[in-house]
Amino acid sequence: MGSFQDLLFQLKRYWADRGCVIQEPYDLEVGAGTMCPETFLRVLGPKPYRVAYVQPSRRPADGRYGENPNRLYKHWQLQVILKPAPDDVVDQYLESLEAIGIDLRKHDLKLEEDNWESPTLGAWGIGWQVMLDGLEITQFTYFQQCGGVDLELVPAELTYGLERLAAFLQGTESVYDIRWSPAVTYGDVRLADEIQFSVYNFELADVPTLWQLFELHEKECRRLLDGYPNYPDKQRFPVLAAYDHVLKCSHLFNLLDSRGAISVTERVAVIGRVRRLAVGVAEAWLDQQGREAA
Amino acid sequence: MRPQRFLLEIGTEEIPAWMIPGALEQLRTLFEQLLSASSLGGSVTYADATPRRLVLRADGLAPRQPDTEETITGPPKAAGEQAAAGFARKLGVAVSDLVTVQAPKGEYFAYRRRTEGRPALEILARELPGLIWKISWPKTMYWRQERERFIRPIRWVVALLGSKVVPFEIAGVASGNVTAGHRQLGRKKIRVTAGNYEERLRTNYVLVSSAERENKIRAEIESLLAGTGLRVKPDPALLQTLVYLTEYPTALLGQFDPRYLSLPHEVLVTVMRHHQKYLSVEDAEGRLAPYFVAVMNTTGDPEGLVKAGNERVLRARFNDARFFWETDQKKKLADRVEDLRHVTFQAELGSYLDKTRRMVELVRELGGNEHAQRAALLAKCDLTTEMVKEFTELQGVIGGLYAREQGEPEPVWRAIYEHYKPESMEDAIPSTPEGRLVALADKLDTLRGCFRLGLIPSGSRDPFALRRAAQGVVKILVEGKLSFRITELTGGLPELREFFLERVRYYFRDVRGFRYDEVNAVLAAGWDDLPDVESRLEAIQAVRPTANFEPLAASFKRIRNILRQAEYTGGAAVEPALLEPGPEAELYQAFDGLRSEVEARRREKQYRAALEKIASLRPRVDLFFDKVLVNAPDQGVRRNRLALLHGLLEEFSTIADFSEIVTETTNS
Numbered sequence: 010m011g012s013f014q015d016l017l018f019q020l021k022r023y024w025a026d027r028g029c030v031i032q033e034p035y036d037l038e039v040g041a042g043t044m045c046p047e048t049f050l051r052v053l054g055p056k057p058y059r060v061a062y063v064q065p066s067r068r069p070a071d072g073r074y075g076e077n078p079n080r081l082y083k084h085w086q087l088q089v090i091l092k093p094a095p096d097d098v099v100d101q102y103l104e105s106l107e108a109i110g111i112d113l114r115k116h117d118l119k120l121e122e123d124n125w126e127s128p129t130l131g132a133w134g135i136g137w138q139v140m141l142d143g144l145e146i147t148q149f150t151y152f153q154q155c156g157g158v159d160l161e162l163v164p165a166e167l168t169y170g171l172e173r174l175a176a177f178l179q180g181t182e183s184v185y186d187i188r189w190s191p192a193v194t195y196g197d198v199r200l201a202d203e204i205q206f207s208v209y210n211f212e213l214a215d216v217p218t219l220w221q222l223f224e225l226h227e228k229e230c231r232r233l234l235d236g237y238p239n240y241p242d243k244q245r246f247p248v249l250a251a252y253d254h255v256l257k258c259s260h261l262f263n264l265l266d267s268r269g270a271i272s273v274t275e276r277v278a279v280i281g282r283v284r285r286l287a288v289g290v291a292e293a294w295l296d297q298q299g300r301e302a303a
Numbered sequence: 304m305r306p307q308r309f310l311l312e313i314g315t316e317e318i319p320a321w322m323i324p325g326a327l328e329q330l331r332t333l334f335e336q337l338l339s340a341s342s343l344g345g346s347v348t349y350a351d352a353t354p355r356r357l358v359l360r361a362d363g364l365a366p367r368q369p370d371t372e373e374t375i376t377g378p379p380k381a382a383g384e385q386a387a388a389g390f391a392r393k394l395g396v397a398v399s400d401l402v403t404v405q406a407p408k409g410e411y412f413a414y415r416r417r418t419e420g421r422p423a424l425e426i427l428a429r430e431l432p433g434l435i436w437k438i439s440w441p442k443t444m445y446w447r448q449e450r451e452r453f454i455r456p457i458r459w460v461v462a463l464l465g466s467k468v469v470p471f472e473i474a475g476v477a478s479g480n481v482t483a484g485h486r487q488l489g490r491k492k493i494r495v496t497a498g499n500y501e502e503r504l505r506t507n508y509v510l511v512s513s514a515e516r517e518n519k520i521r522a523e524i525e526s527l528l529a530g531t532g533l534r535v536k537p538d539p540a541l542l543q544t545l546v547y548l549t550e551y552p553t554a555l556l557g558q559f560d561p562r563y564l565s566l567p568h569e570v571l572v573t574v575m576r577h578h579q580k581y582l583s584v585e586d587a588e589g590r591l592a593p594y595f596v597a598v599m600n601t602t603g604d605p606e607g608l609v610k611a612g613n614e615r616v617l618r619a620r621f622n623d624a625r626f627f628w629e630t631d632q633k634k635k636l637a638d639r640v641e642d643l644r645h646v647t648f649q650a651e652l653g654s655y656l657d658k659t660r661r662m663v664e665l666v667r668e669l670g671g672n673e674h675a676q677r678a679a680l681l682a683k684c685d686l687t688t689e690m691v692k693e694f695t696e697l698q699g700v701i702g703g704l705y706a707r708e709q710g711e712p713e714p715v716w717r718a719i720y721e722h723y724k725p726e727s728m729e730d731a732i733p734s735t736p737e738g739r740l741v742a743l744a745d746k747l748d749t750l751r752g753c754f755r756l757g758l759i760p761s762g763s764r765d766p767f768a769l770r771r772a773a774q775g776v777v778k779i780l781v782e783g784k785l786s787f788r789i790t791e792l793t794g795g796l797p798e799l800r801e802f803f804l805e806r807v808r809y810y811f812r813d814v815r816g817f818r819y820d821e822v823n824a825v826l827a828a829g830w831d832d833l834p835d836v837e838s839r840l841e842a843i844q845a846v847r848p849t850a851n852f853e854p855l856a857a858s859f860k861r862i863r864n865i866l867r868q869a870e871y872t873g874g875a876a877v878e879p880a881l882l883e884p885g886p887e888a889e890l891y892q893a894f895d896g897l898r899s900e901v902e903a904r905r906r907e908k909q910y911r912a913a914l915e916k917i918a919s920l921r922p923r924v925d926l927f928f929d930k931v932l933v934n935a936p937d938q939g940v941r942r943n944r945l946a947l948l949h950g951l952l953e954e955f956s957t958i959a960d961f962s963e964i965v966t967e968t969t970n971s
Contacts, residue, residue, distance in 0.1 A: 077622075077623070077626060078619065078622070079619045079622075079623070080623070094446060094456075096456075096458065099316055099486075100491075103486065103487070113486075113487040114487055114488060114601075115604075115606060115608055115609075116487075116601070116608060116609060116612070117597075117599035117600055117601050117604075117609045117612075117613075118486070118487060118600065118601075119317075119548055119549070119600050120316070120317035120354070121317075121319075121320075121548065121580075122317075122319035122320070122321075124442070134444075135442070135444035135455070137317060141612070142608065142609045142611075142612025142613055142616070143579055143581075143597060143612060143613035143616040143617070144612060144615075144616045151444055151446055151456075153444060153445070159449060163444075163445060163446045163447070177612065182615070182618070182619075269645075
């Protein structure tokens with residue numbers, strides 16, 4: 010059975026062969042591969058696009074100090090966007106499982122209803138969780154809306170949970186026992202990361218500082234978005250930079266949440282603030298794309 | 304022309320299991336409507352489905368519609384040739400095509416328009432796309448263009464009438480005679496005929512019949528557990544989900560480490576049922592056993608891979624649950640009350656701490672003892688636990704289990720455990736007096752709070768599940784024999800009282816099955832005390848079949864009408880001196896004699912006896928109406944008679960308003 014990195018190589022190769030741009034992880038903290046500009050922005054507008062990338066995804070509240078064999082602060086997703094979704098998208102997905110060495114004739118595979126929604130991104134879609142022998146290995150979503158905008162070309166988003174798949178393939182009980190490479194385990198590579206960030210996220214992150222950072226990024230993003238309508242050369246306007254600040258806000262929100270600093274009432278309000286920024290970016294981006302096409 | 308068979312298969316990506324039965328019902332109805340609207344005859348043989356296909360078969364369709372003839376009548380013959388020409392021109396036919404018809408008023412020009420019936424193939428091709436789009440789903444998506452919405456993408460369509468394809472296009476898919484087999488085990492393209500469809504699919508690992516799939520699962524469970532002394536916990540809803548989640552189901556028996564049985568079984572069952580869709584297994588005494596049944600969507604598991612995989616997943620889930628349990632025990636429920644300050648109940652209604660305080664107060668007002676008040680104080684604390692954050696469906700239950708673990712007395716932990724009950728009309732109410740009070744306080748607080756803010760359910764919008772809350776209150780009051788006054792419980796909110804009336808009606812009529820007129824009759828005589836309403840209903844139900852009852856009810860209706868017509872609203876006492884000897888005086892004497900007896904029975908809540916007494920008046924009432932003219936010429940006599948009838952009606956309508964009873968003689 011191959012290593013964790015073999016799994017990554019195989020999936021990237023598979024999707025590269027099906028016309029995907031193979032991207033590298035986005036270089037900011039994100040909670041899910043969906044948040045990367047390669048998904049969030051590319052699914053907007055009329056241009057077809059196919060992309061696949063591995064994205065380490067940070068969810069501060071899910072950290073367990075490296076003590077839980079299945080829960081991680083940061084897990085690896087393989088994110089695939091096929092825009093528009095081809096008619097045989099489910100078949101293509103199933104073949105990717107064969108490509109990583111799963112003989113589907115010997116396993117139980119079910120597509121169970123699971124609709125996806127991200128209130129912070131104003132995004133939602135219809136789809137399934139893919140269950141392999143009772144294990145959820147992939148979230149499969151037909152995007153319907155992103156940044157509050159109905160999508161012109163409906164993309165399929167495939168999000169593979171890589172640790173789960175690797176543990177399944179290698180038959181390990183704990184993610185930390187997964188062989189990353191033939192000689193090195195997942196624990197060797199990542200355990201310190203899990204422990205230290207659990208300590209930071211749950212214990213040491215300074216709440217007032219996090220709030221300040223949140224507000225700074227929000228302000229900078231807002232400043233940029235407010236400047237867009239009057240900016241003379243729209244093609245050159247840094248919508249992408251504005252979006253980076255949205256991602257920062259989103260991550261800071263998650264951190265504050267894991268510190269227990271956000272009450273349920275505030276929660277809705279803060280999500281609304283991030284969402285407004287995301288929607289503003291989506292609108293500016295669409296406008297920019299429209300001008301490019303014209 | 305021979306009648307023909309019809310087959311429709313809508314091939315889709317995986318449809319959510321729970322939506323399938325509703326969709327099939329619609330498909331069948333829509334197709335039956337199409338058959339009858341287009342006069343094609345025939346009938347639906349079955350409508351069935353797997354996750355990837357909705358299938359409808361019909362038989363006996365006419366190959367074409369019957370021809371029809373319709374007569375269009377024009378101007379009278381007397382209007383002459385010119386009128387006839389105009390009429391013909393309007394219809395676009397020659398004057399020579401017109402005929403003359405005889406009508407009661409004379410002869411008229413007319414035209415007999417013959418319409419040739421159209422071929423069934425053509426009608427179906429035209430109508431089927433619209434029919435398919437018409438199926439409504441709880442949540443839809445688009446995948447090509449926004450106006451084409453379905454539950455999941457349509458990928459193929461088989462439509463056959465006899466040996467011919469019914470040609471149409473839907474969502475970019477052309478209908479044909481090619482279906483698809485099981486995703487992993489079957490062929491991707493399979494040519495079928497109306498004759499071999501099910502068989503061809505069977506050899507490609509798709510069992511079209513949901514009943515057959517269900518039987519297969521049942522039979523396999525039986526053989527897996529044969530001789531073990533174990534059985535599966537009955538769970539028809541989960542079984543149906545599994546039937547519609549698979550095209551070729553096969554059951555497997557898995558096991559888990561018996562040490563996990565030390566965790567609360569509620570948690571284990573929730574993990575198995577809700578998260579993994581496994582059936583739980585119990586021994587002959589109903590104790591949870593360390594096994595589960597999973598249903599695969601494939602033919603078998605010869606190498607044990609699927610079993611091992613499922614067991615591994617379950618182990619990880621149970622480990623999580625154990626972790627949550629241990630973490631949560633570090634802080635007692637009683638120490639979590641203050642933490643509820645940070646859990647919002649509703650923006651304007653405050654936090655769960657506010658709600659908790661109101662609940663405790665309400666329980667006290669309702670006469671709750673110390674245990675009930677303690678339970679109300681702790682009831683919502685489990686919202687701050689890891690276990691409930693993970694398994695929200697176990698709120699309340701987890702709180703109860705933790706309270707037990709932490710040494711709270713049984714009346715307290717049981718009340719917490721059960722305070723969300725009844726969760727549906729089929730669910731039982733809390734089993735203890737303390738639990739009932741806490742459940743009432745919880746639901747009433749939500750209802751009062753929301754109604755005060757004007758958050759009143761309308762149509763299908765009921766985000767706070769207020770209907771269920773009110774329904775729960777009604778069920779607890781009636782079945783718990785709690786005679787709290789609705790007027791007081793509803794906190795002086797007239798809309799809330801109205802809302803309850805609806806729920807009370809629904810409960811007695813639809814849940815308990817009382818006849819609607821009996822419910823109307825009893826509620827019209829007051830409904831502030833629900834156990835009392837129930838007693839009165841039962842009395843009416845018991846007395847209704849007796850000979851005197853319905854005729855008497857009819858007479859009461861008559862009395863009401865007479866009083867209404869006379870615009871008589873009461874006030875005067877009956878003057879015995881003005882009574883005419885005979886039926887009138889006798890009725891009065893009988894009435895006067897019964898009055899105190901009926902009242903005594905009523906006070907003792909001997910409603911049946913009271914009603915039987917009232918019903919015994921019937922011959923007197925009948926005789927009165929037979930022999931006595933209410934509208935006597937003498938105004939004094941007339942008013943006295945009205946007073947008598949009014950007294951009768953008033954006095955005897957305190958258990959039920961008989962005039963609400965619908966009888967065969969009512970309309971006479």
